[in-house]
Amino acid sequence: MGNKINPICFRSKIFQKNYSKWYSSYNYSDFFLIEQNLRNSISKEINNLYISNIYIEISKHFAIITIFSSKPGLIIGKSGEKIISLKKKLKSENKISIYISVKEIINPDIDPTLISKGICFSLEKRLHYKRIINRYLNFASKKFIRGIKIIISGRLNGNDIARKETFKYGKLALGTLSEKINYASSIAKTKYGLIGVKVWLNY
CATH class of the missing domain: 3.30.1140.32 (Ribosomal protein S3, C-terminal domain)
Structure with a gap:
């Protein structure tokens, strides 16, 4: 069993936290496409080498994105220029309000x-x-x-x-x-x- 299943899915109810948090009984496909567009846009705009995980929480009018990175300074940029331009691009593409936070991975x-x-x-x-x-x-x-x-x-x-x-x-x-x-x-x-x-x- 251990060699045939993803260990994260195997322990999802015990240790692991889901990488996305949203639910919709009517607009499921819309929320799914929004999440995929957000992840693809972030990976294109930011150097993916220093990103560990991206947690996304989506509601009807806004999305909260948390990026875990070993080098948050490269993502935020000088005086927050990169993160502001990324927020504007994601907002224009998905037509919802975007809130982005970057957390550093210490180890x-x-x-x-x-x-x-x-x-x-x-x-x-x-x-x-x-x-x-x-x-x-x-x-x-x-x-x-x-x-x-x-x-x-x-x-x-x-x-x-x-x-x-x-x-x-x-x-x-x-x-x-x-x-x-x-x-x-x-x-x-x-x-x-x-x-x-x-x-x-x-x-």
Whole structure:
């Protein structure tokens, strides 16, 4: 079971918080399209490398967006110029009032989304994958994480035959609901093709 289901969905009622909060019995499709448009516009306007999660709360007349980032200064900009222009663009596209707040992630080394994005960014820069992953494993061990697992698959180092490699540290019981496990995945677009990265963290 642990290898076949997303750990976040598996623990949604116990630990994990939903990434969106809205409900509509009549205009469900409209709210869904608004959320998708907001997420796509934010990822286009902001450097997605430093964004961990985006929480969106939508009502009939307004939307509250909370962006969790390791470098909030890059999102806000000088004197808040970037965040103001982003708010104006989202408001004009979706015809509702927009409220945006940015929160800083204090420990980006133990965030699975930022880890997977960092690995993909390094792979696109043609760095050796073992050196990259071992560096993140060392960071996690120093932060007193109970366990971490990283799976990377594709044409590693440009080899003709694609393969999958797994790196582990500590304890990671995916089938145990009482374990607080977070998960993320990303894709690196390299010269030789796509390389997938999956990261599990046990806090």
